[in-house]
Amino acid sequence: SQKIEQNSEALNIQEGKTATLTCNYTNYSPAYLQWYRQDPGRGPVFLLLIRENEKEKRKERLKVTFDTTLKQSLFHITASQPADSATYLCARPAGASNTGKLIFGQGTTLQVKP
Amino acid sequence: EAGVTQFPSHSVIEKGQTVTLRCDPISGHDNLYWYRRVMGKEIKFLLHFVKESKQDESGMPNNRFLAERTGGTYSTLKVQPAELEDSGVYFCASSQWRAGGSYEQYFGPGTRLTVT
Numbered sequence: 066s067q068k069i070e071q072n073s074e075a076l077n078i079q080e081g082k083t084a085t086l087t088c089n090y091t092n093y094s095p096a097y098l099q100w101y102r103q104d105p106g107r108g109p110v111f112l113l114l115i116r117e118n119e120k121e122k123r124k125e126r127l128k129v130t131f132d133t134t135l136k137q138s139l140f141h142i143t144a145s146q147p148a149d150s151a152t153y154l155c156a157r158p159a160g161a162s163n164t165g166k167l168i169f170g171q172g173t174t175l176q177v178k179p
Numbered sequence: 180e181a182g183v184t185q186f187p188s189h190s191v192i193e194k195g196q197t198v199t200l201r202c203d204p205i206s207g208h209d210n211l212y213w214y215r216r217v218m219g220k221e222i223k224f225l226l227h228f229v230k231e232s233k234q235d236e237s238g239m240p241n242n243r244f245l246a247e248r249t250g251g252t253y254s255t256l257k258v259q260p261a262e263l264e265d266s267g268v269y270f271c272a273s274s275q276w277r278a279g280g281s282y283e284q285y286f287g288p289g290t291r292l293t294v295t
Contacts, residue, residue, distance in 0.1 A: 069221070099283065108183070108270050108286030109222070159224065165210055165274055165284065166235055169222040 067092045069155050069170035077176045078145055086140040086173045088155030094133045095157040100140050103152045103172065112153075113140075145177045181205065183287035185271050191293045197259040200290045204253070204273030211254050212274075212284060213246060217267040225269075228254060240265075261294045268292070 070089045078084050088098065097116045101109035115122045115131045115138065122129050128141040142149050152172040159166040184203045192198050204211045213225040225244070226236040230251035239246070243262070248254040258265050268291050272284040 097282070101286075106288070108272070108288050109284075111283035111285070114282055154222070164227060164235060165212065165282075166224050166227055166238075167212075167214075167284065168224070169214075171221045 067095075067157065067159060067168055069157055069168055071153075071155055071170035071173045073171050073173070075174040075176055077178065080146060080177055080179050082145055084142040084145045084149070084175055084177070086153050086155075086175065088138040088140065088170055090136050090138075090157055094136065097158065098129075098131060098138045099156045099167070100127075100129060100138075101154040101156065103154055109154055142175070145175075147177045147179050150175055150177050183271055183273055183285050185269075185287035185290050187290060188288065189291045189293075191295065192261055193295055194263055195260045197257065198261055198292060200256045200258075200269055200271075200292070202254045202256070202271030202287060204271070205285055208273035208275050208285070209251070210274040210276065210284075211248060212272045213254070213256055214270040214272065215267050216270065216289075217264075222270065225256075258292070261292075263294050266292055266294045 068091045097114050099114045100112045103109045113129050115129045126143045130139045152174045154172040155170045156167040159168045186201045190198050209230050211228040214222045216222045224238040227234040228248040231248050245257045268289040270289045272286045274284045
């Protein structure tokens with residue numbers, strides 16, 4: 066069955082450093098992967114989508130990679146700030162047809178210390 | 180543009196009672212999804228509406244859950260009768276169709292349901 070695995074342990078880093086979060090998936094490579102940010106008491110907020118044929122995608126201080134050989138996506142936040150502290154979720158579409166139904170990982174909580 | 184709204188934000192009910200959750204998607208979004216996060220677990224899909232039609236309800240736990248989307252606007256999710264294991268945070272999300280399929284989803288703040 067399709068699964069998304071994220072490191073459930075919290076990631077603690079110092080302000081200004083680069084945070085790197087890992088998302089591993091099982092089964093066949095999805096057409097795309099999505100990354101969301103979730104703050105306590107709020108719903109997930111979409112950040113980035115990377116397609117299977119894209120190796121890397123950037124948006125401001127965010128960078129996402131997609132490695133179909135390793136079945137892995139890496140999510141980087143450069144020059145991290147305390148405001149980046151949140152839980153980051155990786156998601157893939159369920160099944161081959163793109164109906165929008167998503168499978169989520171448990172998320173990795175990032176804590177950026179000043 | 181108003182985001183996805185959900186009501187109530189928090190509901191505490193006793194086992195056996197009925198609760199109805201409401202979701203108002205972003206105006207114009209044909210796709211509406213319900214998800215649930217049980218404590219300690221990942222967010223899991225419950226069902227998907229396209230306008231007023233149920234596209235996929237494969238994630239609905241059992242027949243105690245009933246979702247509707249009359250007129251293709253807001254949606255309700257009713258749990259009757261509620262059981263302890265129904266406790267969790269229920270999220271609603273909406274999206275637009277794009278060429279190649281729907282993509283990013285806009286989530287509401289969630290309804291925290293506690294069944295005692």
